[in-house]
Amino acid sequence: MAELNITVRDHHGQAASRRVEVDVAGGDSAPGAPPSREAAPPSQDTAGPRRYTEGLRGQPRRVSPMRRRVPMGRILVEAGLISEAQLERALQQQKETGERLGRVIMSMGLASQDDIARAIAKQLGIDFVNLADVLLDEQVLLRIPEHIARRHHVIPIAADDSSLVVGMEDPLDVVALDDLRKLTGLEIRPVVITPDAFQRALSQYPVGVDQTLAEIRPAEAYEEEVATERLRAVAEDAPIVRLANQVIVQAIRQGASDIHVEPQEQRVRIRYRIDGALYSVMTPPKHVQAALVSRIKIMAGMNIAERRVPQDGRIEMRVDNRDIDLRVSTIPTVWGEKVVMRILDKQGAFVGIEKLGLLPEDHQRFERIITRPHGIILLTGPTGSGKTTTLYAILNRLNRVEVNITTIEDPVEYQLPGIAQVQINPKAGLTFATGLRAFLRQDPDIIMVGEIRDEETARIAIHASLTGHLVLSTLHTNDAPGAVTRLVDMGIEPFLVSSSVIGVIAQRLVRVLCQHCKQSYTPTPEMLKRVGLADLTPVPTFCRAAGCEYCSNIGYRGRTGLFEIMPVDDTIKGLIVDRAPSGRIKEAAIAAGMRTLQADGLSKVLNGVTSLEEVLRVVFVEE
């Protein structure tokens, strides 16, 4: 495929390191438990998880006291997994770094986590348990408090009256076994789990709220008809107040954009949206529901007596020295009121142009377009692709005392200092079109129109650009070339489009791989062929998501943009006037050096910034 312009550099212009970083965070560091993985990462096993009870049946399979004195390294040599010499080297390195032996062996590339765990299980005659297949029970989990689980690298998996099946990275850890027995008063039946599985399972601990939940009195509040006064009283119970605050503060600390409080038949599910995907963070019992929802409604200034119609409200909070705005809305569902809180972080709203994710060549192309004195610049992409953020970054860059910038938006999402922002109000007759007309009498230099939805708005925008203004706006098209043909389809004469539009920027957002736990691998020839990289030599290395404490076991942390930047040059102008199809325009743009969304995505895969799965999800699917 000749159309791929790929650069192996990250968006800061540095050559990306392709080495795998081995996660060394073994201790208790991150405050609060991270969310569990619910947006399934691509290519996971398909069979659903189930409860694990085998370990409870039959005679306890204990590790014999004799074996217990054998160190883990020995076991691995006995299993034929590593040689004596390799064990020597690993022990030496362990002395220097103080890491767990398993991790050292892994980082030396001697064996995979799975190999090690299976070998240990086999040698000791106990089970290896793949936690990905196991449904963990919150009640069982709480038999061992989170901080103890972290300290010993253990996860309680199943329990009955007398014993507790515990997943352990090192089932020979005598200290851990003793501690757990004393703590629980149960017989401990160890099974082997991998370090990654351990990290991931930690995320299933309730978010530091087990204490709070235990304190909540099972009020009769969940009953359908609770008198409003009674509801107000339970909603102001200290544990409920604390729970509501915890739910919000945790979400903010984890960088969530939305919080969902969802009544279900048996429980209430609380989910956070982080980098575009939803994760379940806790499922408090049903009796918490009415009080929690009422508490949030009180905070948001809503009417708690009304539970049958949708409402919306707002909460302003200060968390960790940041001003946070929450837009709260409720809808009645069959299981009760569902609440969604959108988190608007006024400070976090600003991404400078250099942080949008533009590769160096694209950055230059971008700057050349936005510094033109007049014309229309269009941003395209579906909702949530980062258009508004890019627009604000551009306005912020162009904002100087000597220029007059005005915006008309739906809604005004963030306030930009020094810029006159107007919110459309169709009921009062203030639309994009009427607003734009009024602006032209206000001596503007730069105008931002939230979106061009109709021919009328398009015409006024074109008129403004032809009379010496720089106009920024958005359109919903799949790619950059599609934007100019869309304007023609709206009824605008091609010569007007070709003489006004100076550049189109299409964009998408992809999640960025966590730098602490991403794993490199060699893609298969079929995969490379599918994305048009079959001829690349040497064969490239890609990275994929793993999951660690640092990234809340998601494997990704943050997002970045993919861009397709099309300056409208003379060739493209000619094609527009000739009403050429967007495919032809695309070819011409690529010939002139445009990097497509796909190519930009693949560049970022080769750089190790994101995974192929992300890029396929975001840009290849919809074509």
Ligand SMILES: Nc1ncnc2c1ncn2[C@@H]1O[C@H](COP(=O)(O)OP(=O)(O)O)[C@@H](O)[C@H]1O
């Ligand atoms: N270049 C970017 N890098 C990282 N995050 C971004 C970027 N652009 C936008 N975001 C985040 O993505 C979310 C959606 O962005 P937004 O600009 O509102 O998209 P749109 O206007 O296309 O609907 C916001 O939470 C924003 O902070």
Ligand SMILES: [Mg+2]
């Ligand atoms: Mg937007």
Ligand SMILES: [Zn+2]
């Ligand atoms: Zn990570």
